[in-house]
Amino acid sequence: MLPNSLIELDRAHLVHPLASYRGHETAGVRVLKSARGATAIDAEGRELLDGFAGLWCVNAGYGQQTLIEAATEQLRTLPYATGYFGLGSEPAIRLAARLAEHAPGDLNHVYFTLGGSDAVDSTIRFIRYYYHAKGTPQKDQFISLESGYHGSSTAGAGLTALPIFHTGFGAPYHWQHKIPSHYRYRNPVGTDDRAIIDASVAALRAKISELGTERVAAFYAEPIQGSGGVLVPPAGWMKAMHAVCREHDVLFVADEVITGFGRTGPLFACSEDGIVPDLLTVAKGMTSGYVPMGAVFMSDNVYNTIADGAGAAPVGHGQTYSAHPVSAAVGLACLDLYENGLLENGRKAGAHLMAGLKTLSDHPLVGEVRGRGMLAAVELVTDKERKTPLPAEADAGRRIFDRAWANGLIIRAFNQGILGYAPPLCCTEAEIDEIVERTRLTLDQTLEDKDVRAAMKT
Numbered sequence: 001m002l003p004n005s006l007i008e009l010d011r012a013h014l015v016h017p018l019a020s021y022r023g024h025e026t027a028g029v030r031v032l033k034s035a036r037g038a039t040a041i042d043a044e045g046r047e048l049l050d051g052f053a054g055l056w057c058v059n060a061g062y063g064q065q066t067l068i069e070a071a072t073e074q075l076r077t078l079p080y081a082t083g084y085f086g087l088g089s090e091p092a093i094r095l096a097a098r099l100a101e102h103a104p105g106d107l108n109h110v111y112f113t114l115g116g117s118d119a120v121d122s123t124i125r126f127i128r129y130y131y132h133a134k135g136t137p138q139k140d141q142f143i144s145l146e147s148g149y150h151g152s153s154t155a156g157a158g159l160t161a162l163p164i165f166h167t168g169f170g171a172p173y174h175w176q177h178k179i180p181s182h183y184r185y186r187n188p189v190g191t192d193d194r195a196i197i198d199a200s201v202a203a204l205r206a207k208i209s210e211l212g213t214e215r216v217a218a219f220y221a222e223p224i225q226g227s228g229g230v231l232v233p234p235a236g237w238m239k240a241m242h243a244v245c246r247e248h249d250v251l252f253v254a255d256e257v258i259t260g261f262g263r264t265g266p267l268f269a270c271s272e273d274g275i276v277p278d279l280l281t282v283a284k285g286m287t288s289g290y291v292p293m294g295a296v297f298m299s300d301n302v303y304n305t306i307a308d309g310a311g312a313a314p315v316g317h318g319q320t321y322s323a324h325p326v327s328a329a330v331g332l333a334c335l336d337l338y339e340n341g342l343l344e345n346g347r348k349a350g351a352h353l354m355a356g357l358k359t360l361s362d363h364p365l366v367g368e369v370r371g372r373g374m375l376a377a378v379e380l381v382t383d384k385e386r387k388t389p390l391p392a393e394a395d396a397g398r399r400i401f402d403r404a405w406a407n408g409l410i411i412r413a414f415n416q417g418i419l420g421y422a423p424p425l426c427c428t429e430a431e432i433d434e435i436v437e438r439t440r441l442t443l444d445q446t447l448e449d450k451d452v453r454a455a456m457k458t
């Protein structure tokens with residue numbers, strides 16, 4: 001009874017993110033009822049290994065008592081405190097200080113948001129303000145990468161390079177430009193790391209020169225492109241792109257909304273990449289998805305330029321829930337977990353995940369297995385030599401997702417036939433093995449699909 005009535009209520013009233021509204025009405029919602037560790041349970045009582053940590057965010061796993069207690073305690077003592085009018089709360093101040101201590105280099109100033117999209121959107125405003133403060137407001141052109149995802153705010157969606165976020169929304173704006181992704185598996189220059197880095201460097205230089213150095217404000221990159229299909233750049237790619245930005249006085253923004261907080265191993269992927277960006281965005285793992293929160297880190301230079309430019313006037317940027325004390329309390333409890341074994345477990349589990357997924361490489365449908373830490377992908381093809389993607393009829397995004405679900409596994413199934421993995425960092429080796437085995441079963445079943453078999457013969 002209950003699930004059916006929920007389905008009807010959902011159909012009538014709840015508008016879902018990134019959904020075909022009509023398609024969703026037909027399919028109906030799938031309700032998750034509860035979760036523990038890395039396992040979620042749906043309304044029908046089916047146990048599902050969550051190989052995607054919700055939406056690459058529940059890094060600590062479900063049911064972590066310390067996070068629940070931190071939130072509960074904070075709700076009791078002070079459920080809300082504004083950051084406006086010079087006010088503040090202890091958890092937010094302590095979280096900002098601890099994050100600054102962990103962040104690479106001089107990223108010492110933290111502005112809290114509610115999630116990733118508004119963190120990215122805030123960077124655009126901060127960067128515009130920064131150049132106004134410097135007396136170079138004409139530096140107002142932004143560059144990002146094809147296949148990049150930087151959220152779906154009005155301005156941030158134009159930095160995102162996935163067409164579905166543009167069509168019908170009037171995005172991107174004329175000041176938002178793209179250069180090709182490093183996408184190693186399908187890069188026209190081949191799979192040689194040096195050649196890929198050189199091509200990206202050349203593309204960024206060319207774009208800056210086309211727009212004019214005096215016009216270019218900033219370049220945005222994810223250390224690993226997540227929503228574009230888990231595209232891992234060659235080692236040294238971020239460093240090379242960062243150097244080009246330095247040379248041309250262009251701010252470098254690292255979008256670590258997915259990669260932050262242990263997803264690739266360390267707390268920040270940038271530290272592994274050996275760079276200190278000018279601004280850095282995070283969300284998701286910061287509170288492990290238990291409560292909403294994101295953040296923008298600013299370097300001393302960016303912060304001081306804005307501060308000096310504004311002088312006695314307020315910097316006109318803010319949100320009611322910036323630096324929310326309950327989210328901050330959870331953020332602090334998350335940091336405790338990361339520091340006391342969760343990062344370490346994530347590193348070990350990540351190595352195990354990569355080794356496990358690599359055993360799928362000889363499966364007839366697997367073109368490439370890639371990843372770093374607990375962030376991985378399996379790209380499916382019908383012809384390994386020609387790297388032919390699955391046919392559109394295979395409807396990978398729906399069919400493979402449903403099939404994995406039926407096999408007790410939650411993964412991200414991208415429409416282009418890429419399977420994405422981002423399990424909670426608390427996973428045991430046995431759970432990782434199970435994720436791999438359920439994927440193998442899902443692939444074997446997909447191999448039996450008529451349209452897939454037909455495509456493999458051509």
Ligand code: PLP
Pocket residue numbers: 114115116117118120149150151152222226227255256257258283284294
């Ligand atoms: N930036 C990146 C790299 C992301 O992956 C995401 C979300 O997945 C966002 C920004 C947007 O974050 P949110 O969905 O919290 O608004």
